[in-house]
Amino acid sequence: MCQLLGMNANTPTDVMFSFTGLACRAEEHKDGFGIGFFEDKGVRLFVDHHSARQSPVAELVKGYPIHSENVIAHIRKATQGRVALENTHPFQRELWGRYWVFAHNGNLVDFHPRLHGAFRPVGDTDSERAFCWLMQELAKAHAGVPAIDELSCTLAELMPQLHRHGTFNMLLSNGQALWAHCSTHLHWVERRHPFGAARLRDEDLSVDFAHLTTPQDRVAVIATEPLTQDEAWTPFASGELRVFAQGRSQPVC
Amino acid sequence: MCQLLGMNANTPTDVMFSFTGLACRAEEHKDGFGIGFFEDKGVRLFVDHHSARQSPVAELVKGYPIHSENVIAHIRKATQGRVALENTHPFQRELWGRYWVFAHNGNLVDFHPRLHGAFRPVGDTDSERAFCWLMQELAKAHAGVPAIDELSCTLAELMPQLHRHGTFNMLLSNGQALWAHCSTHLHWVERRHPFGAARLRDEDLSVDFAHLTTPQDRVAVIATEPLTQDEAWTPFASGELRVFAQGRSQPVC
Structure with a gap:
């Protein structure tokens, strides 16, 4: 199984701390990142x-503070597809x-959708x-970039069609919001004022977010398994879809 | 004006030497790369x-020997579009x-094609x-990835329609071949057995390719202005389209 990391924030935020936590787990997940x-x-x-x-x-990413409002990261342990650059997540496309x-x-079994788009x-x-397939179905459902809520509704209709083929934990973003769907393992945490300190579970590294933030900042982090101690990570339910925008988790219709 | 660098080889080859030469010119071309x-x-x-x-x-790219058969690089001095990540070349899409x-x-004037694809x-x-527009027209011209020669013929029909809007020096690759079109400034050089030494024009750095190659290797390098002394760079003619495959320049129909 692979591991996922997502970040959504209301202000451009660097993800070096969380990515360092994820990269610690790459010994087992060695087939690319x-x-x-x-x-x-x-x-x-x-x-x-x-x-x-x-x-x-990865060394560059751990040391270069790229400030972003939406981040998706992945460390891979190959289940389907050989170890090659073209099989390395995340994938990117353009739509609208x-x-x-x-x-x-995860792993989808007998999943061969008709790709006619x-x-x-x-x-x-x-x-x-x-x-x-998701991009194709979104392109059919809307004529241009819809509002976040409308996209969430469309995704809520599409997710079960993937989930029924097997394990489908996923992160998706278009730069405006980040959607997360859970089949088996996915957790999220919201960081907001008053900010505290957190320590990575897998490495002796801690950070006091109070020194790095303003009271208005909001950051949500989504990960396969909780990355830190001393923070209250919430597990997703199986089949749950959440949307994160402006650093805040919002209900999906 | 921006500067372009392309590389096409018959064996995975690193481009650190040529990219270092290009990056030297980035003082003037400071709006991204x-x-x-x-x-x-x-x-x-x-x-x-x-x-x-x-x-x-850029430091990573200069120091990490990524071996590739097709490389396209660009340093930008903005003419149209603000300095932002989404305006930074090269651009990438998926087709077929x-x-x-x-x-x-270059700079295209009054160029607002109908993008219906x-x-x-x-x-x-x-x-x-x-x-x-190029991707859209290629998608209309062929049902799937055509042979390199057929793609070259289609591109030869499309290039004049862009060229007539202004300066259009470009590099395009799909990983199988690299196409280069010149309006004003573009040069190429082919490196093959017997390999010699070359020295960058803009920095005190030289390399003896004989130590790094085998007799079968062929590498073509394309650049806005010649990057090295002691090599015979050939200028493109205005309106000329060339295709590079397996490290060798081939005629376009």
Whole structure:
């Protein structure tokens, strides 16, 4: 199984602390990693088919404070598809003049959707097939970028069609919001004023967010397993879809 | 004006030497840089809206030997579109289950093509509009990935329609070949056995390719202005389209 990390904030925020926590877990998840940062409508996507513990690209990400409102990261343990750059999450496509970034943890069985639209997989994973199908169905459901709430409703209709093929934990963002769906393992935490300190579970590293934030800041972090001690992570229910916007978790219709 | 760098090789080759030469020129071209590497069908795209002289991302690229058969790099001096990540070349899209990477040097005037297909610009540059239009027209001309020669013929029909709107020096690759079109400034050089030494024009750095290659290796490098002394760079003619495959320049129909 792979591991996911997502971040959504109401102000551009760096994710170095949380990514360091994720990268600690890359010994087991050694078949590549990737991280996509939205900066307004633009995206930086760093991928490497080396482990996040050894990759020079991961070292860059751990040391270069990229400030972003939406981040999706993934460390991979291959289940379907060989270890190759084109099979490395997150995946990216453009729809309605917006970039979309997607990462998946799980395994879809007998999932061969009819892809008759403009989105085709480049690699050979079930994950990229699921992403192309999602983009195709969104393109059919709306004529242009809809409001976040409308997108959430459409995604709520689509998720069960993927979930029934197997394990489908996923993160998706278009730079305006971040959607998270859980089949088996996904947790989230909201950080807001008054900010406290947190310590990584897997490495001797702690940070006091009070020194790095203003009272208005709100940051939500989503991860396969809680990354920190001393914070109240909430588990997702199986089949639950949540949308994160402006650092706040909102209900999905 | 921006500057372009392309590399096409018959064996995965690192481009650190040439990219170092390009980055030297980033003092004037300070409005961002980007570089895309194909590794088989996969792509790594590094972009930054900082100058390639200062960016930590550029430092990574100069020091991490990424081996690729097709590379496109760009340093930007903004003419149209503000300095922002979404306006930073190269741009990337997917078509027919293949990634396409594109960079442009020049300025298109009164260029507002009808974009009725699946490709929409995310930023506000003439360059990304041109790329979306090219993708749309390629999608209409072929049902799936055609042979390199057929793609070259289609591109030869499309280039004049862009060229007539202004300066259109461009590099385009789908990982199988690299196409280069010149309006004003573009040069290329082919490196093959027997390999010699070359020295950058803009920095005191030289390399002896004989120590790094085998007799079968072939590498073509394309750049706005020649990057090295002691090599025979050939200028493109205005309106000329060339295709580079397996490190060799081939005629376009």
